[in-house]
Amino acid sequence: MDLTTFFQSCVTSVSIGSAYALIAIGYTMVYGILRLINFAHGDIFMMAGYFTIFAMSNFMLPWYVAIPLVLAMTALLGVVIERIAYKPLRSAPRMSIMISAIGVSFFLENFATYLFTGLPKSFPGIGFLQIPMEWGSVKLQSVSIITPIVTIVLVVALMTLVNKTKIGMAMRAAAKDFETAQLMGIKINRVISFTFAVGSVLAAVGAILYFSPRPMVYPYSGMMPGLKCFVAAVLGGIGSIPGACIGGFIIGAVETFLVAMFPTLSGYSDAFTFVLLILMLLVRPTGLLGEKMTDKV
Amino acid sequence: MRRILALAMSCVLVLGILAGCGNGNSSGEGGSDGEKVIKVGVFECTTGENGGGGQLEVNGIKYANQIKPTVKIGDEEYKVELVISDNKSDKSEAANAASYLVNEGCSIVLGSYGSAVSIAAGSVFKEAEIPAIGCSCTNPQVTLGNDYYFRVCFLDSFQAKVLAYYAIEQGYTKAAVLTQVGDDYSIGLGQFFQEYFVEFGGEIVSSQSFPANNSDYSALLQNVKSSGAQCVFAPSSITAAPVILQQAQSLGLEAVFMGPDTWDNADMINTAEGGAAGCTEGLICSTFFDDSGDDVADFVNGYKEAFETDTVNVVTALGYDAYMAAIQAIEAAGSTDGNAIRDALTGVSFTGVTGPIAFDQNGDVAKDSAVLKTASGGKLVYADTVTVTDVQ
Numbered sequence: 027m028d029l030t031t032f033f034q035s036c037v038t039s040v041s042i043g044s045a046y047a048l049i050a051i052g053y054t055m056v057y058g059i060l061r062l063i064n065f066a067h068g069d070i071f072m073m074a075g076y077f078t079i080f081a082m083s084n085f086m087l088p089w090y091v092a093i094p095l096v097l098a099m100t101a102l103l104g105v106v107i108e109r110i111a112y113k114p115l116r117s118a119p120r121m122s123i124m125i126s127a128i129g130v131s132f133f134l135e136n137f138a139t140y141l142f143t144g145l146p147k148s149f150p151g152i153g154f155l156q157i158p159m160e161w162g163s164v165k166l167q168s169v170s171i172i173t174p175i176v177t178i179v180l181v182v183a184l185m186t187l188v189n190k191t192k193i194g195m196a197m198r199a200a201a202k203d204f205e206t207a208q209l210m211g212i213k214i215n216r217v218i219s220f221t222f223a224v225g226s227v228l229a230a231v232g233a234i235l236y237f238s239p240r241p242m243v244y245p246y247s248g249m250m251p252g253l254k255c256f257v258a259a260v261l262g263g264i265g266s267i268p269g270a271c272i273g274g275f276i277i278g279a280v281e282t283f284l285v286a287m288f289p290t291l292s293g294y295s296d297a298f299t300f301v302l303l304i305l306m307l308l309v310r311p312t313g314l315l316g317e318k319m320t321d322k323v
Numbered sequence: 324m325r326r327i328l329a330l331a332m333s334c335v336l337v338l339g340i341l342a343g344c345g346n347g348n349s350s351g352e353g354g355s356d357g358e359k360v361i362k363v364g365v366f367e368c369t370t371g372e373n374g375g376g377g378q379l380e381v382n383g384i385k386y387a388n389q390i391k392p393t394v395k396i397g398d399e400e401y402k403v404e405l406v407i408s409d410n411k412s413d414k415s416e417a418a419n420a421a422s423y424l425v426n427e428g429c430s431i432v433l434g435s436y437g438s439a440v441s442i443a444a445g446s447v448f449k450e451a452e453i454p455a456i457g458c459s460c461t462n463p464q465v466t467l468g469n470d471y472y473f474r475v476c477f478l479d480s481f482q483a484k485v486l487a488y489y490a491i492e493q494g495y496t497k498a499a500v501l502t503q504v505g506d507d508y509s510i511g512l513g514q515f516f517q518e519y520f521v522e523f524g525g526e527i528v529s530s531q532s533f534p535a536n537n538s539d540y541s542a543l544l545q546n547v548k549s550s551g552a553q554c555v556f557a558p559s560s561i562t563a564a565p566v567i568l569q570q571a572q573s574l575g576l577e578a579v580f581m582g583p584d585t586w587d588n589a590d591m592i593n594t595a596e597g598g599a600a601g602c603t604e605g606l607i608c609s610t611f612f613d614d615s616g617d618d619v620a621d622f623v624n625g626y627k628e629a630f631e632t633d634t635v636n637v638v639t640a641l642g643y644d645a646y647m648a649a650i651q652a653i654e655a656a657g658s659t660d661g662n663a664i665r666d667a668l669t670g671v672s673f674t675g676v677t678g679p680i681a682f683d684q685n686g687d688v689a690k691d692s693a694v695l696k697t698a699s700g701g702k703l704v705y706a707d708t709v710t711v712t713d714v715q
Binding site: 028030031034035038042139143144145146147148149150151156158160165167236239241242244245246247249250251281282283285286289290292293294295296297 | 538
């Protein structure tokens, strides 16, 4: 591998890794509070892609109007899904709510196929993300630099929100002990809705940054990124926000460098991600930054 | 809340029943008129990875059905009813979709776009003794060893040979190949291209593959770039191709991209250009059909009018030809029986919109030329025609 390939791969892996990180946070936050793996998260990400297409290509909105609109729509979608599919099952066994999540995932995929057809739609170009740049022989687009910056800013903001604000405290309390938090007067439904809204907004930001250099949206385009980000969340320790972030970067790097170093293995890059998951679960089931779980009696 | 939900659910149920009635009525009326119906199965992918291309092929079949809605069997006029079954571009769904057509009592089946699903469904049609005519499935395996599978397009081995020949003619000596894991069409083409390119004196400097539903090709393309390839052969679906082209442009990869018949698709070019202007410039693809020819003007204009579009895709033309071949065979057989139609297919001979149609003993159409197109200014234009005698 020559130096150019190495640096080019670094750029690629950081750019894709930070998009993964944003999506992985959504998994980890919901899991932290509800102990639910929200399998529909990848499809919320896909829907955010379609919202952007409709806002920018069909309604011709400029990006500074379209992006806030897409974020709001996606947050709403996340909250509505929680209200319809998860809230009625709050006291049901955990397995039921997980199956409900899988159901929502299939529903969104098929609903999108019905509404937008199975044909791939092209993602609109957002000017400031597509400025070509050159650094020596390494070529990149501005999105490759903007993505990690946005991710870091959002993660820092999110950590501040969780650790310093009142709603953040409520979230932490709910994550520690659901029932006690409720007894202490925390409006648990509001906290959960808020969590879903934040998770979905991050997925929407992730979608815009992910689809911009990979501009093809189709109803199943959330499936693979969704699964990979789930792996990222588990890898970093599900329930931990910095963990999800690190997990995302690891997956991005592993994926890119596997192809760069062993071109003959390029077809197995997805498989390798999941091998990584299995290894992690064998060696350290709680993930890199995960807390040891003590079951409450 | 619960009451509202119950009300909503019952509304949905009632609607469902009503919708069911609607269908029931219409088919009942057809029967009461004493009109005889022959069912032609359309085995296509209208969703999934290849949904885009499959839909265009279905449109070609539908248009042919509009042009020729009835068929004479013996002395009786039969109405041709299309039964469309979606194989979702998925090999494991293919058998289900094929069985559905068999259970519906289809006399003959058309499709599918994509070789992998056609290969997967081949045995279902063979066991049911229903002939199938592939429209654009170019992998040799589709018809090989299956007496019930025919096709109206040329084979991948020929297509790859033509492209390898053209690349050498252009003076390229170093080529890279990108194929999709698990896709028989893509892998087959990739292998044939490698063989012929080496045979004609070129060198394969990079051969890589990517998983299905991949969305980031930067690492692969970076390898291609550092390998110094002058041309890249990337047999891929129209979902993958635009992303590959765009990412190649943003990496500054200057090699010429070459693609198979799937790339002869205006939507693919538009999508790619929509994301990154100029990224398709100069690409080469091989195809079956030149829509600017005089002899196909009727078909081209008629289709454009019927479907309110301004492009006629090659797979649309192939779908049209496959339907016409099926009608001819049904008429010649004078029966709705699968075996009789199959026997009649071997004798079918006519000039379709994609050239002369006649099947050899393998079930493949005897075509001797391929059209090459290139992209210029965001549009696909005719580049060259390569015939069998050129590449021998």
